[in-house]
């Protein structure tokens with residue numbers, strides 16, 4: 011089939027099948043199936059405790075007990091440790107953003123190792139987030155929530171990852187900053203990045219994503235594309251408990 015005629019869903023960059031995960035005795039994911047096409051933005055929606063963060067952490071190898079299949083392109087990563095998963099081109103931005111309070115913006119940015127040469131330079135990250143350029147020598151503890159989020163995203167762009175896992179990037183941010191994060195995600199998508207993000211803000215999710223998975227009690231209970239989610243927005247809001 012010619013490249014242009016192919017449906018992107020045929021070319022998943024990330025494919026998760028029958029993923030189970032445990033914290034000790036506690037079985038929290040019960041057979042998750044998710045496909046993330048290359049170059050798409052996909053959201054995981056669901057109420058608190060549904061298993062969204064655990065899904066991202068499982069991809070990154072940060073949940074010690076997991077079973078099923080997680081493939082990045084053609085590589086099975088379910089049994090790999092995090093330091094072997096990152097070189098597959100995947101990076102994780104945690105919900106707490108993971109900014110080191112005593113390091114300044116430049117030091118925080120330059121901390122993670124590069125996994126390949128396609129990683130952005132510090133200058134390129136600062137072009138993407140001009141606010142950070144003005145704060146280059148401010149310690150992490152003095153940054154606003156929005157600046158911390160931009161720094162957290164900028165930091166993973168430096169690594170050279172092309173699959174970005176973002177855990178609630180808009181949480182606690184003012185509407186104007188949420189808008190900036192939305193524009194950044196759209197720009198990253200245009201540049202060819204693939205993004206899987208956890209969101210509770212449905213309006214934001216609908217504005218940035220191509221596909222959505224609704225998670226409840228560790229299972230995918232519904233999935234939507236850009237068009238179908240419009241028809242089910244009320245239903246989804248109810249399931250999010252907002």
Ligand SMILES: Nc1ncnc2c1ncn2[C@@H]1O[C@H](COP(=O)(O)OP(=O)(O)OP(=O)(O)O)[C@@H](O)[C@H]1O
Pocket residue numbers: 033036038056057058059060061062063064065
């Ligand atoms: N480190 C942990 N140890 C034990 N249980 C955990 C741990 N982290 C999460 N859980 C539990 O696993 C379940 C799924 O949590 P998870 O954080 O994946 O949910 P979530 O959908 O991301 O919600 P939230 O937005 O509240 O983080 C919840 O019952 C939670 O209490």
